[in-house]
Amino acid sequence: MGDASGVSSGRQERRLRPVGERTTDWRELYLPDDTTVTRGQAGRCMDCGVPFCQGDTGCPVQNVIPEWNALVNAGRWQEASAALHATNNFPELTGRLCPAPCESACVLGLVDQPVTIRNIEQAIADRAFREGWITPVPSVTRIGHRVAIVGSGPAGLAAAQQLVRQGHDVVVFEKDDRIGGLLRYGIPDFKLGKSVLEARLRQLESEGVTFEPGVNVGVDFDASVLRADFDAVLIATGARQARDLVVEGRDLAGVERAMDFLSLQNRVEAGDGVDVPKRLSARGKHVIVIGGGDTGSDCVGTCHRQGARSVLQVEVLAQPPVSRDASTPWPLWPLQLRTSHAHLEGGQRQWEVRTTRIVGSGGKVRAVQAMRGAGETVTLPADLVLLAMGFTGVEPSPLYEVLGATLGPRATVPTDRTHATVTEGVFAAGDARRGASLIVWAIREGRDAAAAIGRYLARAGARRPAPMSRFAASGRIVGHADSLS
Ligand SMILES: Cc1cc2nc3c(=O)[nH]c(=O)nc-3n(C[C@H](O)[C@H](O)[C@H](O)COP(=O)(O)OP(=O)(O)OC[C@H]3O[C@@H](n4cnc5c(N)ncnc54)[C@H](O)[C@@H]3O)c2cc1C
Numbered sequence: 001m002g003d004a005s006g007v008s009s010g011r012q013e014r015r016l017r018p019v020g021e022r023t024t025d026w027r028e029l030y031l032p033d034d035t036t037v038t039r040g041q042a043g044r045c046m047d048c049g050v051p052f053c054q055g056d057t058g059c060p061v062q063n064v065i066p067e068w069n070a071l072v073n074a075g076r077w078q079e080a081s082a083a084l085h086a087t088n089n090f091p092e093l094t095g096r097l098c099p100a101p102c103e104s105a106c107v108l109g110l111v112d113q114p115v116t117i118r119n120i121e122q123a124i125a126d127r128a129f130r131e132g133w134i135t136p137v138p139s140v141t142r143i144g145h146r147v148a149i150v151g152s153g154p155a156g157l158a159a160a161q162q163l164v165r166q167g168h169d170v171v172v173f174e175k176d177d178r179i180g181g182l183l184r185y186g187i188p189d190f191k192l193g194k195s196v197l198e199a200r201l202r203q204l205e206s207e208g209v210t211f212e213p214g215v216n217v218g219v220d221f222d223a224s225v226l227r228a229d230f231d232a233v234l235i236a237t238g239a240r241q242a243r244d245l246v247v248e249g250r251d252l253a254g255v256e257r258a259m260d261f262l263s264l265q266n267r268v269e270a271g272d273g274v275d276v277p278k279r280l281s282a283r284g285k286h287v288i289v290i291g292g293g294d295t296g297s298d299c300v301g302t303c304h305r306q307g308a309r310s311v312l313q314v315e316v317l318a319q320p321p322v323s324r325d326a327s328t329p330w331p332l333w334p335l336q337l338r339t340s341h342a343h344l345e346g347g348q349r350q351w352e353v354r355t356t357r358i359v360g361s362g363g364k365v366r367a368v369q370a371m372r373g374a375g376e377t378v379t380l381p382a383d384l385v386l387l388a389m390g391f392t393g394v395e396p397s398p399l400y401e402v403l404g405a406t407l408g409p410r411a412t413v414p415t416d417r418t419h420a421t422v423t424e425g426v427f428a429a430g431d432a433r434r435g436a437s438l439i440v441w442a443i444r445e446g447r448d449a450a451a452a453i454g455r456y457l458a459r460a461g462a463r464r465p466a467p468m469s470r471f472a473a474s475g476r477i478v479g480h481a482d483s484l485s
């Protein structure tokens with residue numbers, strides 16, 4: 001296990017492209033991995049005996065972190081990749097995008113800076129793709145139960161991969177025109193290049209997963225068809241219902257939802273030839289982003305790249321402490337100020353700003369009026385206001401009622417501990433079940449749900465003879481090859 005002598009080298013995070021360069025394009029932020037540095041950083045892992053990093057307060061997928069740190073330190077990258085993939089279907093995603101609760105729980109963090117676990121994970125995953133170690137792992141047996149998965153975000157994709165590897169026939173339905181959920185339309189390309197996603201989707205397809213993009217289950221066909229034609233159904237529809245701002249002026253042109261703004265830019269980068277309407281472009285504008293979270297930060301980074309004149313991100317809550325708050329001692333996920341790469345690229349942040357009214361003229365937004373701090377009224381000039389105030393649950397759809405999955409008070413799908421809803425054979429995972437969360441949790445939920453579905457199908461016995469051709473006959477199922485390009 002780890003080489004404790006590495007501790008003395010100090011924490012060194014993966015370098016990002018210089019701000020002045022990266023804000024002029026949409027390519028990923030990260031500079032190529034420096035193998036020598038990464039091996040040294042992996043050597044900082046102390047093999048501390050009780051690895052809190054992979055325990056309950058650390059990594060949600062329980063990555064065997066000390067094990068792959070030791071392998072990387074020894075230069076045994078392919079074995080490190082195998083150890084990493086044993087617990088995490090998509091480390092190339094978490095290596096780029098996870099907030100790394102593992103690092104907040106790292107024992108070295110008690111006396112020094114924690115190990116750069118996430119960076120090491122990304123280095124392993126990227127090397128595995130580069131070296132051609134990510135190959136299809138098809139099931140050696142075909143059990144032949146049919147599972148329908150609704151939603152192709154990380155939860156649906158992780159479940160699909162686990163189930164197809166168990167030997168089941170898996171169809172993933174997605175209402176968007178491309179597969180990927182928020183990985184595709186939401187998360188900006190500078191955080192996740194879509195070629196990274198596509199490389200993984202090719203693996204899933206080769207393993208036998210069938211993708212059906214452009215199919216809105218419950219609207220394009222009645223969801224009861226799924227129960228009739230499949231042995232089990234997994235709801236992995238995400239929680240994309242955005243929280244709205246209920247103030248005067250909300251309907252002015254230029255007061256826009258963050259997801260409309262972000263996904264449009266994803267489409268531009270995908271080469272869809274879409275025209276960005278002027279009201280949805282930040283170019284040359286004073287932009288105010290309402291909401292201090294990750295979605296807001298992604299809007300800030302996108303505004304910089306679109307050429308905004310100024311960007312101000314406002315948050316209703318008070319500014320968190322600069323270092324770990326006493327209410328969240330090690331190894332808990334700390335309450336503390338987080339500064340993203342987008343914040344380092346420019347713009348300003350203000351806390352304790354509560355929007356009271358949006359002011360416009362000629363039908364267009366001109367300013368945001370707000371109460372700041374203990375009661376100061378401020379008027380903040382704005383030509384574009386982006387609403388990034390979080391998500392309230394699943395988007396309304398007849399799907400849930402038809403599948404007997406009545407939504408709970410948080411507008412999510414209630415299940416028991418095995419991800420089973422009250423309807424036999426219908427399961428739920430990811431943001432649709434737990435509310436808006438993280439990619440690593442979506443992967444964990446997809447894996448757990450797949451295990452539960454596997455056990456359910458084993459109990460249910462032989463597969464039913466219903467054909468899947470009913471979907472094709474409906475004419476709603478489109479070819480999936482295009483979706484991967
Ligand atoms: C802008 C933004 C940035 C984020 N950045 C990060 C980050 O950096 N790190 C991180 O860990 N997390 C991040 N997150 C959160 C993360 O993306 C989500 O937690 C994760 O994607 C949830 O996965 P999921 O599979 O449950 O749902 P989703 O990714 O939302 O996928 C659900 C899919 O289901 C589809 N669907 C819904 N209803 C139907 C239907 N009736 N028929 C067919 N398909 C349907 C939807 O179109 C969607 O594609 C971010 C979220 C946003 C919005």
Ligand code: SF4
Nearest residue numbers: 059094098100102118
């Ligand atoms: S998935 Fe997230 S929590 Fe787990 S090891 Fe990777 S960075 Fe850490």
